[in-house]
Amino acid sequence: MIASRFVAVVLTLGVMATGASAGNKAERVEWFMDQGLGMFVHWSVDSQLGSVISHSMVGASQDYLDRFILELPRTFYAERFNPDEWARLARLAGMKYVVFTTKHHSGFCMFHTKTTNFNIRHTPYRDDITAQLFKSLRKHGIAVGVYFSPDDFWLLHTQGKDVSRRRPEALPKNNPELMAHNKAQLRELLTKYGPIDVLFIDGEPDELKELAWELQPNLVITRGEMETPEQNTPDEPMPGPWEACYTLGTQWQFKPTNEDYKSGTQLIEMLIEIRAKGGNFLLNVGPQPDGIIPFEQERRIRELALWMFINREAIYEIRPWHVIREGEIWFTKAKDTDTVYAFLTKLPDWKRGDRKEFTLKSVMAAERTVVSVLGQSGRVLEYNTQVIPETRWSQEADGLHVSVMRAQRIYNDSKWPNPLVLKITNAQATQ
Numbered sequence: 001m002i003a004s005r006f007v008a009v010v011l012t013l014g015v016m017a018t019g020a021s022a023g024n025k026a027e028r029v030e031w032f033m034d035q036g037l038g039m040f041v042h043w044s045v046d047s048q049l050g051s052v053i054s055h056s057m058v059g060a061s062q063d064y065l066d067r068f069i070l071e072l073p074r075t076f077y078a079e080r081f082n083p084d085e086w087a088r089l090a091r092l093a094g095m096k097y098v099v100f101t102t103k104h105h106s107g108f109c110m111f112h113t114k115t116t117n118f119n120i121r122h123t124p125y126r127d128d129i130t131a132q133l134f135k136s137l138r139k140h141g142i143a144v145g146v147y148f149s150p151d152d153f154w155l156l157h158t159q160g161k162d163v164s165r166r167r168p169e170a171l172p173k174n175n176p177e178l179m180a181h182n183k184a185q186l187r188e189l190l191t192k193y194g195p196i197d198v199l200f201i202d203g204e205p206d207e208l209k210e211l212a213w214e215l216q217p218n219l220v221i222t223r224g225e226m227e228t229p230e231q232n233t234p235d236e237p238m239p240g241p242w243e244a245c246y247t248l249g250t251q252w253q254f255k256p257t258n259e260d261y262k263s264g265t266q267l268i269e270m271l272i273e274i275r276a277k278g279g280n281f282l283l284n285v286g287p288q289p290d291g292i293i294p295f296e297q298e299r300r301i302r303e304l305a306l307w308m309f310i311n312r313e314a315i316y317e318i319r320p321w322h323v324i325r326e327g328e329i330w331f332t333k334a335k336d337t338d339t340v341y342a343f344l345t346k347l348p349d350w351k352r353g354d355r356k357e358f359t360l361k362s363v364m365a366a367e368r369t370v371v372s373v374l375g376q377s378g379r380v381l382e383y384n385t386q387v388i389p390e391t392r393w394s395q396e397a398d399g400l401h402v403s404v405m406r407a408q409r410i411y412n413d414s415k416w417p418n419p420l421v422l423k424i425t426n427a428q429a430t431q
Helices: 002-018 026-035 045-049 062-070 083-092 129-139 153-158 176-192 208-215 264-276 295-314
Strands: 037-041 097-103 143-148 198-201 243-246 280-285 329-334 340-344 355-360 371-373 392-396 399-405 420-424
Touching (some): 026 280, 083 097, 083 129, 097 129, 176 208, 295 420, 371 399
Parallel strands (some): 243 280
Antiparallel strands (some): 329 340, 340 420
């Protein structure tokens, strides 16, 4: 009996010593799943070139690498960077958190660090961009996220190694100097910049995530701890938290030419699908080298903002319904009530004042059910006092029959191509 107790104590101490109990806290995971929508920001010293961020260094000549490391910082002015403008746009669009590239694979740090001169202090701009942005985000009630790359092409170059990813010598676990370098930088970010809500580790997370939880136990680690599909959405809901990250165009960083942007409607429909499947949508912007979010990107975000202003109730604090979709109608369910939201998508020609009929098979009305359209009162159709645009419904043997009029005037021409959302209270799942 004594020996058994001794073994149990040793095992318990071993678990504590190895940090096996570390991880994302359950209540913080719930918080993260409630957020729904975030902004990703890819911005670094090579945004001046309009190239892929960092990766142009892989396989590059010695001359190219020297110019990248020595010349680009000298011409990075960021003279129009206004963190308040970024934060205001994110808040307007309903983005609950922002994840910023404090250090991408190149090794260039967008914060003041003692670990390398390859950082924002040694540019004409000089000021700490990360500190300014995080201050503005908190001011506007937006959660703060850090993107951090354990890959560091600058350090590999100083070591005389070929710049690469995934080669053994490029991995921190096989490169003690790189591991120590990363830990020192992560310690700076997690001790000098206030509470951090989200950490995105874009590379080998071992030892770094344990350090992060040690320094800030309440932060949520996304990549490195949960599924974070990039530029794709899974076919079915995944258990637990997950986050899909997408570019607005084809490139993460600013691409001045040859770019093809997604439409506002596409972004809205992507958000709906991701939330119906239980994930968060992390939508990327790539600021210009001067710090301005490009015109084309801002306009699409503002279209998303308009839709979110009307329909955000169906995006925050929800979970997947027992059926994620019926054809082009997608569903979410309020986390703590029996309210279901039905997103009526792919109806771009639905004009204001027109009525359409739908039959929902997976939702059943109860005695106190009310069906309404988010954003609409159901009592007034502008300039037509003879029409009452109420939402009508009846529960029939073959499903919940709903008659819906698009009544709210969103655009002057009375045509708005984006989805309406039905709110169904006291909803029951069909068997």
